Amino acid sequence: MDKQQQILITMQDYANIHMVPIISREGGRLLQEVTAAAKPVSILEIGTAIGYSTLLLAAAMAPNGKITTIEQDGARLEIASNFLAQAGKLEQVSMIAGDAGEVLPALTGSFDLVFIDAAKGQYLDYLHKVMDKLLPGAVIIADNVLFRGWVLDDSNAPRRFRTIIKRLKAYLDFVTKDKRFKTVVHHTGDGMAVSHYQGRANI
Numbered sequence: 001m002d003k004q005q006q007i008l009i010t011m012q013d014y015a016n017i018h019m020v021p022i023i024s025r026e027g028g029r030l031l032q033e034v035t036a037a038a039k040p041v042s043i044l045e046i047g048t049a050i051g052y053s054t055l056l057l058a059a060a061m062a063p064n065g066k067i068t069t070i071e072q073d074g075a076r077l078e079i080a081s082n083f084l085a086q087a088g089k090l091e092q093v094s095m096i097a098g099d100a101g102e103v104l105p106a107l108t109g110s111f112d113l114v115f116i117d118a119a120k121g122q123y124l125d126y127l128h129k130v131m132d133k134l135l136p137g138a139v140i141i142a143d144n145v146l147f148r149g150w151v152l153d154d155s156n157a158p159r160r161f162r163t164i165i166k167r168l169k170a171y172l173d174f175v176t177k178d179k180r181f182k183t184v185v186h187h188t189g190d191g192m193a194v195s196h197y198q199g200r201a202n203i
């Protein structure tokens with residue numbers, strides 16, 4: 001087993017013990033497949049947690065790739081920074097502490113891959129706020145879009161999740177109907193939407 005694999009296992013153990021939600025194994029595999037195919041050089045990740053998916057992205061992106069990642073929990077960001085340093089990837093990652101909804105409008109630069117994995121009720125807001133930073137052909141990957149299957153059938157969903165479910169449906173509705181996106185919704189893990197941006201550069 002190589003060093004990076006060992007670090008990923010240590011991160012999975014840390015996430016289990018400390019109850020930090022990280023991408024599922026299946027979801028992680030799909031994330032890496034899509035990233036490896038796209039060979040992005042400028043990635044935006046929304047929702048770093050302890051940097052597990054950041055490391056998966058870093059391993060699959062172009063060798064000269066860079067990742068900007070946003071997380072509102074400062075303690076998690078600190079842990080992510082330690083893990084990414086151990087993996088020798090910290091220099092390729094720029095970490096921003098704060099609420100993504102506030103950070104995104106002020107963000108400069110353009111991106112060829114965006115991974116959305118923060119507040120589930122805010123995905124559409126995040127997407128609207130990154131639209132002007134997407135390069136033509138950019139890939140947008142959103143995790144947990146089927147949210148325990150309730151986005152397809154909410155008859156057994158607890159009341160407290162209704163708003164999140166409604167908003168995830170609105171996200172899927174947008175990326176499947178807007179002509180600037182070609183979207184495939186994978187039933188892998190908790191559901192992952194992979195959208196290819198066909199629009200023009202807005203930058």
Ligand SMILES: C[S@@+](CC[C@H](N)C(=O)[O-])C[C@H]1O[C@@H](n2cnc3c(N)ncnc32)[C@H](O)[C@@H]1O
Nearest residue numbers: 022023047049052053071072099100117118119
């Ligand atoms: C599911 S976890 C991310 C997991 C990570 N992408 C992975 O797979 O390893 C979601 C993270 O988003 C963060 N988060 C939630 N709302 C946020 C917001 N409005 N702005 C920034 N981060 C947020 C949470 O603190 C949490 O660490």
